[in-house]
Amino acid sequence: MTSFNWLDQPKYSADQVRALAPAAIFLAIRANGKDVKACCDDFDLDGAKWITKRMMKGSWGVTDRASALAMGSALLEGMHGPEFDGLLELILPHVGDTPEQQRAFIDSLLPDYGMEVASDAGYFLAALRLPQMPHEFRSTYAWDLVRMAFVVRTSVGLGYLTADEAWPLLTAGVNRARQFYPSWQDFGTAYAVGRALWASDGEHFSAEQSLAESQPALQSLLSDPSSPWVRLPW
Structure with missing residues (x-):
């Protein structure tokens, strides 16, 4: 199980550390166990x-202050979450359909939504049928909010942003997360679903691989005593 490192002497308030905490799942996945x-x-x-x-x-595409702020703001406003949620509204009623029914449903999307949306619907349906895919989740906006926290956090570490420039984005991110989700567990589950759906087209990696990476990270974040998600209440 992954454990998490902390400063010997705290530099920031509990609220500020909570604003950094969504990025912890990115760090845990990158730590790879x-x-x-x-x-x-x-x-x-x-x-x-x-x-x-x-x-x-x-x-x-982040190389300096301007691009860091632009990417952080874009993710905060929703880069993939709104699009994913809109498509999920269409396809969730069809997850239990037979393969023939699902193919007919996907074909029915072509006239109004085009080939790209129809293709994504097929990828999403295949991912949602995976036995390891969580079945209870809220908006995939968490996929954007975690990435925003990671990008902004890393931009400070690289010197592209100051901490003072980062806090407004990070604080807005965790506040929006708390509006959308009732707990760290719900937030993390939604992130795992969003990441798996993003990977479902196989361009970067597979939905199965995504879940195999994110689920152990979530388990550590929700149970390890050193986890910021354990130490800091939602």
């Missing part, structure tokens, strides 16, 4: 600076 090296109550990096800079540029 090992202990998280970065302190979960600070902005330090969890890997070599040059590797992190390359990752932020390649994966997020």
Whole structure:
């Protein structure tokens, strides 16, 4: 089980550390079953600076203050969550359909929604049928909010943002999370679903792999005494 590192002497208030805490699942997944090296109550990096800079540029297009603020704001407003939630409204009634019925449903989407939405509906339906996929979840907005916290946190660690510039985004993120979800568990489950749906097209990795990575991280976050999700009430 993954454990989490903390500063010897706290630098920030409990509310500020709570605003950083959504990023902890990203750190736990990246730790891949090992202990998280970065302190979960600070902005330090969890890997070599040059590797992190390359990752932020390649994966997020973040290279400076302006791009960090732009990406953080875009994720806060919902980069994938609203789109995913809209498609889920269409397809959830069809998860239990037979394969023939599901194919007919997907074909019925083509005239009004086009090929891209119909294809995504097929990927999502396949992912939602996985036995390890959580069946009870709320809005996938958590997928955006976790990534926002990670991007902003990492941007401070790289020197693109100051902590003072980061807190408004981080605080807004955790406040919105608490409006959408009743607990860390619900928040984490929604993140795991959103991440798996994003991976369901197989372009980056598979929904199965995504769940295999996120579920152990969630278990650690919800049960390990060193976890910020355990130490800090929702």
